[in-house]
Amino acid sequence: MPRIAAAIVQAEPVPLDVTGGIAALPAHIEAAADGGATVVAFGETFLGGYPIWLDEAPGAALWDHPGSKAMHRILLDQAIRPGDERLAPIQKLVDRRGLIVSVGAHERVRSSLVNTQLLFRPGQPPLPHRKLVPTHGERLIWARGDGSTLGVHQADWGNVGHLICWEHWMPLARAAMHNQREAVHVAAWPTVRDTYAIASRHYAFEGRCFVLAAGTVLNRDTLLDGLGRCGGDPEARALIEAMPDGQLQYGGSMIIAPNGDILAEAGGHEEILHAELDLDLIGQGLAALDTDGHYARPDVFKLNVNTAEQAGVVFEDKS
Template identity: 65%
Template structure:
């Protein structure tokens, strides 16, 4: 199989209210599947929405801020946990249409939140990838992932992996993913700014793979609507109302293994589709294979610890 139709769903999430957002997610997946897409990508934390108040709401990072604490509690209450039964309808849809769906969300492990991009695949449990280093203000709400979730999905047509946002500027993380041999890579962003587009296209060139750089769109009223669905919180609302009206604009793109843009979304909601000729990945390796003939294992060595790090081990 050398032909593959892929899609990026550039849409507004339903912030905070993950339970309600799953219903909208299912509709987006159905629309993309009806258009013939076999791989469907969503942007960073599409379920639950990107925590924009950390960047956009004055005072949100202040110690003991009541609005920020309330939003953190709501995310913990709403977050995906383990084999979350709320996601069973998505798995059923993936199984029925033989899809691969990459979607980001807030995941709860014990008392902490992780920024996790899940790869749902037919007939198998979803693969999680937890963001290795939350960026800047994100460290106020998300814990760090470990090497256990550096992974790819083996499909009949090739391998698909994910990295999230600024992980694309972690050279060793990129090297690890290139060794895993991706054919298609999902670069999950909150919104695809110019530098994010450059990073995505660079990744495609370096990894000789197709890159789906997926962004979302979001307005201030989206965040306020999500808050109201969860009963509202006066101090959180007062903080959120100080944010600008336009927060995320999309900018999604699909790049080929030569870094050229195959498809580019405009601002606003859009289903971005492309038909990929997967044989191009092998052709481009004639000039560059960073994990093969363009590597120098006699000089450079990278060790990757892929053990889960739980911190506490109980032994009887």
């Protein structure tokens, strides 16, 4: 089995301004690739930034809050769409350098926002994963995904997949992904807190795969700057200014081996984390634990996964 070079880009996004974030993305990817990486991961909703005001702004969850409504309108306007032409330069870069890149984004599906992780891969369209259940207050901004985006990319050396944040505490989602035999899994987080690190290391051990637990960094001033790029709505500005000053997201990214060991760990500021992944460790670990094989009991437990897209409204031509 080959050795794969992987990297996590732990950087500040361009908050709210998704178009600006897409424009800034190639430099981050090139920097990781120049360091030798062929698999590159970014954190949750790197394009547009995590909606940190839901956690940090007093009253943001109140009904009809003017600042929250203004932020929602901005993200709806900015969000990527299926087949978004703004992503073409990223695809060209991935094709040219033979990279696999996982990056989070706000996606607009009809009139709703969805938390989506996009997996760019050479010669193929991006593989999306839409978060199945927005966590707690996130339900105020994001709709739910469905089983149609629970796939993996089949690289020559193994499969690559990803889940977002608290999906790593959904046992059946983990089982569905383990069944697809990931060699590398991207766990996308806003900040990799202690409990999030536990979930990421558990996923690596349980799934016998390498995990890139990718976090981001964010300061309130950067969020204000992103708002200015999008017109500087005064009600949205008041919402942001009500948040604590200084740093709001703290990175903590890590690259984890199939036995749960941490191969590389970032601090709380911007950096690119690199590690070499020895894929032989996967087969060695499977000798003791294969949760989808000899540690499964299909005669006792069975999981059915509905991979059909749930459109909600279907127009049929019965003429």
